[in-house]
Amino acid sequence: MNAYGRQLFTALRFLLCATLLLGLAYPALVFGLGQLVAPAQANGSIITAGGQAAGSSLLAQPVTGTAYFFPRPSAVGWDPATSSASNLGPNQAALVEAMATNRAEVAAREKTSMDAVPVDAVTASGSGLDPDISPAYAALQMPRVAAANGLSEAAVQELIAENTSTGVNAFLGQSSVNTTTLNAALAAVQKTAKGLRE
Amino acid sequence: MDLNVFSLATQLAVLIVVLAALHQPLGKYLANTFTSHKHLAVEHGLYKLSGVDAHADQHWKVYLRSLLAFSVVSIVLLFLAQLLQRFLPLNQGMGAVDPWVAMNTAVSFVTNTNWQTYVPETTLGFGIQMMLLAVQNFLSAAVGLAVVVALIRGLTRAQTSNLGNFWVDLARGTLRVLLPMAIVGAVVLIITGVIQNWGGTNIHTLVTGAQQTVPGGPVASQEAIKLLGTNGGGYFNANSAHPFENPTAFSSLFQVFLILVIPFSLPAMYGRMVGDKRQGYTVLTVMVAFWLASTIFMSWAIGAFNGSGTSVGEGFEQRLGVAPSALFATATTLTSTGAVNVAHDSLPPLAGGLAMLNMMLGEIAPGGVGSGLYGMLILAVVAVFIGGLMVGRTPEFLGKKIGAPQMKLVALYILVTPTLVLLGTAITVATPALAAAAPAEGPHGFSEILYAFTSAANNNGSAFGGITSSGPGLATMLALAMLIGRFLPIALVLALAGSLAKQRKIPATTGTLATHGPLFAVLLGGISLILTALTYFPALALGPAAEGLLK
Numbered sequence: 001m002n003a004y005g006r007q008l009f010t011a012l013r014f015l016l017c018a019t020l021l022l023g024l025a026y027p028a029l030v031f032g033l034g035q036l037v038a039p040a041q042a043n044g045s046i047i048t049a050g051g052q053a054a055g056s057s058l059l060a061q062p063v064t065g066t067a068y069f070f071p072r073p074s075a076v077g078w079d080p081a082t083s084s085a086s087n088l089g090p091n092q093a094a095l096v097e098a099m100a101t102n103r104a105e106v107a108a109r110e111k112t113s114m115d116a117v118p119v120d121a122v123t124a125s126g127s128g129l130d131p132d133i134s135p136a137y138a139a140l141q142m143p144r145v146a147a148a149n150g151l152s153e154a155a156v157q158e159l160i161a162e163n164t165s166t167g168v169n170a171f172l173g174q175s176s177v178n179t180t181t182l183n184a185a186l187a188a189v190q191k192t193a194k195g196l197r198e
Numbered sequence: 199m200d201l202n203v204f205s206l207a208t209q210l211a212v213l214i215v216v217l218a219a220l221h222q223p224l225g226k227y228l229a230n231t232f233t234s235h236k237h238l239a240v241e242h243g244l245y246k247l248s249g250v251d252a253h254a255d256q257h258w259k260v261y262l263r264s265l266l267a268f269s270v271v272s273i274v275l276l277f278l279a280q281l282l283q284r285f286l287p288l289n290q291g292m293g294a295v296d297p298w299v300a301m302n303t304a305v306s307f308v309t310n311t312n313w314q315t316y317v318p319e320t321t322l323g324f325g326i327q328m329m330l331l332a333v334q335n336f337l338s339a340a341v342g343l344a345v346v347v348a349l350i351r352g353l354t355r356a357q358t359s360n361l362g363n364f365w366v367d368l369a370r371g372t373l374r375v376l377l378p379m380a381i382v383g384a385v386v387l388i389i390t391g392v393i394q395n396w397g398g399t400n401i402h403t404l405v406t407g408a409q410q411t412v413p414g415g416p417v418a419s420q421e422a423i424k425l426l427g428t429n430g431g432g433y434f435n436a437n438s439a440h441p442f443e444n445p446t447a448f449s450s451l452f453q454v455f456l457i458l459v460i461p462f463s464l465p466a467m468y469g470r471m472v473g474d475k476r477q478g479y480t481v482l483t484v485m486v487a488f489w490l491a492s493t494i495f496m497s498w499a500i501g502a503f504n505g506s507g508t509s510v511g512e513g514f515e516q517r518l519g520v521a522p523s524a525l526f527a528t529a530t531t532l533t534s535t536g537a538v539n540v541a542h543d544s545l546p547p548l549a550g551g552l553a554m555l556n557m558m559l560g561e562i563a564p565g566g567v568g569s570g571l572y573g574m575l576i577l578a579v580v581a582v583f584i585g586g587l588m589v590g591r592t593p594e595f596l597g598k599k600i601g602a603p604q605m606k607l608v609a610l611y612i613l614v615t616p617t618l619v620l621l622g623t624a625i626t627v628a629t630p631a632l633a634a635a636a637p638a639e640g641p642h643g644f645s646e647i648l649y650a651f652t653s654a655a656n657n658n659g660s661a662f663g664g665i666t667s668s669g670p671g672l673a674t675m676l677a678l679a680m681l682i683g684r685f686l687p688i689a690l691v692l693a694l695a696g697s698l699a700k701q702r703k704i705p706a707t708t709g710t711l712a713t714h715g716p717l718f719a720v721l722l723g724g725i726s727l728i729l730t731a732l733t734y735f736p737a738l739a740l741g742p743a744a745e746g747l748l749k
Contacts (some may be wrong), residue, residue, distance in 0.1 A: 026381070041389060045400055064408075133516055
């Protein structure tokens, strides 16, 4: 074997050995450490409802009807089978159109003026899976949700406050309301109320 | 979405304090790693199994040949594995990858670019992501480290052509530096919410009544090295915008830290290895100045944007917001990372243009792992040369003469990336079939193409995602840009290192232009800017600048 051949063979053996360490041992070790230190997070931050897994608190869920808080628009229909942004340019006509359509839709749904609709309500997130909305968008949806659930606005307001980011993450990022955990809290309240009535 | 200036300033301050505290200890550790004569037990085993003679001191040509052999084998293996995915374990039922996509991806990960023309969720299973892509994340970064170490040896050694041992440098960079740091980083990421498991969770009834499959996978382990190695290839399509890759504003800040920590520590390693810490500090100052200026400008460009009928929000994550996105977008394009936590395609025109300018600067502030510092040292040689011409003396750099042979190599190095970027963009724009891949109307379509070639040739990997690069034409052209943009500069750097190592060391005299201190820092920064500006401003004027003006 000449020098080139020898180098290639060395390279192949080096790569295979490195793969055992970096491609198998390393992820397995991190998996073990994850299960030890923070199993809930490592397994997807799954939330439960009535003992059943009901989604991940980190992922948006599609909403229909009037009973729940809507997440932001999504380029992938809130389906985590893929993730994507719209990738529309900042001044592109398609984006202007999409934002106008979304704005009209939200204004009609919440029975409010177009000007009252905040920007996060009409723009798709980078992942299409962002569960968070701005406090302004949550406040906009609050009366509708309260009415649909037969709850007082004060009670719903309280649930919003409980599901609004606080502390470090609110400061480093911005104040946001997690629609997935908020809707789960709403569902739990409804279930309890139903139980009491029966 | 509005920019919280106080939050941005605090995050910058935190990063500066933490990086300032770490860069000397880590730089010292890095210098020890690459100068030590001892081998670890696991390294002994690795050398034995792969037939490496760890004591051999390689001529620069042998060093380069080893590096190229390793990269060729890596590309071929990664390419074949994707074609044969159906037969490989842990494939989640996913079959063969389209050959053009597989070729582009293989080149992309081995060149430390991590341009992603594939949609990970629907193309690759755990097996390939974990056992091939993530492995290249370690090794391609370690290759960058090895090259800069070899260049520094060229500066410090005298009357030899030998630059050390590629295999030893590769193993040490991986096992002593990247692996331990990645383990710590991955655990922190898991605590913030990044997943690390072996399967998704089927949710039959979501809170809102619909159905969903919560994705799974070994994400945290890949995420940590994706950032530490300035790779940038996301486990998911949305990269660090995906809630499972980057769950909170804190994890976002931590990821920016992971991107910056090694590149900002390399000047300290350099200072120690050449026996003059001031050299390291001078280079570091230039890097920090560019990084701070660019971050502030980026934040302003996003915060001040007011489109016609649009405003800042599209492509941003609500849970992160403007400040984390500006920090991330700057760090990822000033290094060779290319991970994104906001859709760059939807950034305001000036901000998108700045992301391109960051890459066009040559990714030197602080730049990719290894590649940032060798890029900066090449510019230092240019600065020394121009400074020497101004004072009328033969230019010297750390006691080595910079003559015609050296300057030829340096000039070629400077020309490689701009040629690839401008030629690639021009060919694509002039070929309707290729230009159709960027369907956005007007200057934005041009920006998408210019961004793609800038990203590929500089081995960044971020994209204006509206472009479709999976067709044979663009997949091949971008792969070529990545290959040539990575390995031709490396070959030139190693050749330069070899020619410097051969020289005797000339003692410095009073007439020698000092390569440390504020004067040289200004010269170095100025030359980096002028070279970039002269090369790229016409192209930038046609893309992002026109876009910002037209509306």
